[in-house]
Amino acid sequence: MRGVExxxxxxxxVSCALGDGGDAVFDRLLAGEPATATPPFSLPFATVxxxxxxxxxxxxxxxxxxxxxxxRIAFRALSQVTAAVAxxxxxxxxxxxxxxIGTSTGGLDATEPAYRHYRASGQHLxxxxxxRAHAFDALGVALRETLGLSGPCYAVSTxxxxxxxxxxxxxxxxxxxxxxxxLVVGVDALCETTLRGFHALGVLSTxxxxxxxxTRNGIHIGEAAALMLLxxxxxxxxxxxxxxxxxxxHTMSAPQPEGRGAAEAIRRALAEAGLHxxxxxxxxAHGTGTLQNxxxxxxALHLVLPADVPVxxxxxxxxxxxxxxxxxxxxxxxxxxxxxxxxxSVGAQPLDPQLALTVVLAPQQRPVHVALSNALAFGxxxxxxVVTAP
Amino acid sequence: MIPSLTILGMGSVGGLPHEAALPKLDLSLLERTLxxxxxxxxxxxxxxAQAALTDARTDAAAVHVIFASxxxxxxxxxxxxxxxxxADGSSPARFRHSVHNTTTGLLSISAQNxxxxxxxxxxxxxxxxxxxxxxxxxxxxxxRVLLVLAEExxxxxxSEDDPHEPLAVALVLGLTSGVRCTRAxxxxxxxxxxxxxxxxxxxxHPLGPAVGLVEALTQHRSGTLSVGDGENPWCVDxxxxxxx
Numbered sequence: 001m002r003g004v005e006x007x008x009x010x011x012x013x014v015s016c017a018l019g020d021g022g023d024a025v026f027d028r029l030l031a032g033e034p035a036t037a038t039p040p041f042s043l044p045f046a047t048v049x050x051x052x053x054x055x056x057x058x059x060x061x062x063x064x065x066x067x068x069x070x071x072r073i074a075f076r077a078l079s080q081v082t083a084a085v086a087x088x089x090x091x092x093x094x095x096x097x098x099x100x101i102g103t104s105t106g107g108l109d110a111t112e113p114a115y116r117h118y119r120a121s122g123q124h125l126x127x128x129x130x131x132r133a134h135a136f137d138a139l140g141v142a143l144r145e146t147l148g149l150s151g152p153c154y155a156v157s158t159x160x161x162x163x164x165x166x167x168x169x170x171x172x173x174x175x176x177x178x179x180x181x182x183l184v185v186g187v188d189a190l191c192e193t194t195l196r197g198f199h200a201l202g203v204l205s206t207x208x209x210x211x212x213x214x215t216r217n218g219i220h221i222g223e224a225a226a227l228m229l230l231x232x233x234x235x236x237x238x239x240x241x242x243x244x245x246x247x248x249x250h251t252m253s254a255p256q257p258e259g260r261g262a263a264e265a266i267r268r269a270l271a272e273a274g275l276h277x278x279x280x281x282x283x284x285a286h287g288t289g290t291l292q293n294x295x296x297x298x299x300a301l302h303l304v305l306p307a308d309v310p311v312x313x314x315x316x317x318x319x320x321x322x323x324x325x326x327x328x329x330x331x332x333x334x335x336x337x338x339x340x341x342x343x344x345s346v347g348a349q350p351l352d353p354q355l356a357l358t359v360v361l362a363p364q365q366r367p368v369h370v371a372l373s374n375a376l377a378f379g380x381x382x383x384x385x386v387v388t389a390p
Numbered sequence: 391m392i393p394s395l396t397i398l399g400m401g402s403v404g405g406l407p408h409e410a411a412l413p414k415l416d417l418s419l420l421e422r423t424l425x426x427x428x429x430x431x432x433x434x435x436x437x438x439a440q441a442a443l444t445d446a447r448t449d450a451a452a453v454h455v456i457f458a459s460x461x462x463x464x465x466x467x468x469x470x471x472x473x474x475x476x477a478d479g480s481s482p483a484r485f486r487h488s489v490h491n492t493t494t495g496l497l498s499i500s501a502q503n504x505x506x507x508x509x510x511x512x513x514x515x516x517x518x519x520x521x522x523x524x525x526x527x528x529x530x531x532x533x534r535v536l537l538v539l540a541e542e543x544x545x546x547x548x549s550e551d552d553p554h555e556p557l558a559v560a561l562v563l564g565l566t567s568g569v570r571c572t573r574a575x576x577x578x579x580x581x582x583x584x585x586x587x588x589x590x591x592x593x594x595h596p597l598g599p600a601v602g603l604v605e606a607l608t609q610h611r612s613g614t615l616s617v618g619d620g621e622n623p624w625c626v627d628x629x630x631x632x633x634x
Contacts, residue, residue, distance in 0.1 A: 134461075157511060172523075
């Protein structure tokens, strides 16, 4: 039987609608003002999005073929971790550092105009490469080139659990001694296809999402890059102690209504971390803002955890960042641990009484030793990341 | 050191020249109600997975599942783009089935498999990274892994460089220790080029190495197989058990 294997988050990079940098974004979470905007492209319906502020810099000329909104977002957050990656490269060697990307959209934002060009002209858009722009793993090639790394490099794409599962893959590469450090890159960019798709499913809101509220209004979509460098030792704000994974085996898009699949992911996560349910100090819920998710996830939490565990969803603030949310919200959990403060679930009032959750309604100072971050996805994919104090 | 992998079962379909028709695909792994409107890559996945599970005499509910594909549900992505372009709309059913983990989601629903499933992509290194992910899963507690590598045709509207032959290769994998009955073993997955190794029938296909592996397995050939290319090539040694 293996002992508990914790991995240190030795560096983090965050860029989302709330700004850049883990601490600055966390301060915005505590301030509680959602960052919503109109979509950066026209759509035949109304909605709001969590869009990265300011212009996004183009990639260096040598990486032009990889230049998409997705890669620009990832590169914006990259500067926050490059020094730590360089240190790890000097210590372990370039071939011992892996990159695992978690994304649901890949470079779809670049494929959309390329497709329209083809349909309008019958010609492929000059400069567009499906392999270097659209493909889920294309960003990895650009990152490897930029960071001077040559270790394992791949993308995990399992819809909204993509980057939580990227953390799981990174941990396995470390536990199996296939890498000495792994850079996890959770990233998704706003694109028309996903907004149209969620609109077709009838779950898109016209205002900031309000998870856990009886007057909830559906989800709003966001974009983000969340980077996490994981190592076996070193200094960092928190550790990743486990990632629990399960499959609902229920339907493609609706969660198992009793929350059994999500509960199993939480149980597996606690077992892997060697923790009891009573030790959990905070849960950053998947909390998308749909009734189906709120009901299933609250039932899952009740199946495993005490009823008084504080829970919040940060999606009302950032938007649902889809493939990026698993890493983004695991980093929020890590910052809650490091700073001893729970971020509020903005928009949750009036609370939906049928959920019977202890929802964090205002920033709450308290010691946080163990925090969980849930992510649930299409295909019945469930994950729970366990973050612990160093 | 990357652990050796034992191949307990194998299934494959396609990988033929572009014009050749695929055989009728076996969808018996899926409940009838789940068989409507499936993409080519999902049907290829189910066919190869069923064959590999049967070959390994393994229950579809008892395996961790990895789907590996460079482009996954690329035709469904194009269909969504076309709906937006032609009709300013989007079909909810198509959107639900557009995610890269559509195959593993459907398999888990039909087989009532509650174990972890994942879906990965790594371009021309997809076979190498899929074997690495499988090895890492087995080394950290998974007992059996069903690895399915599958690729459908890339729509002409999206690329002129990637008209991939549709194909799928499925492997049921375990760790070498404690397994008696084996088809073959894969060892020493490593970075590096491989010259004079086992032949690669589809050199420009992202899953070409998987077809090379199938040929090596069916022809009982041992040797080194190149399983990824580009800037960081990978290779793996294929061993067959000694004839009885």
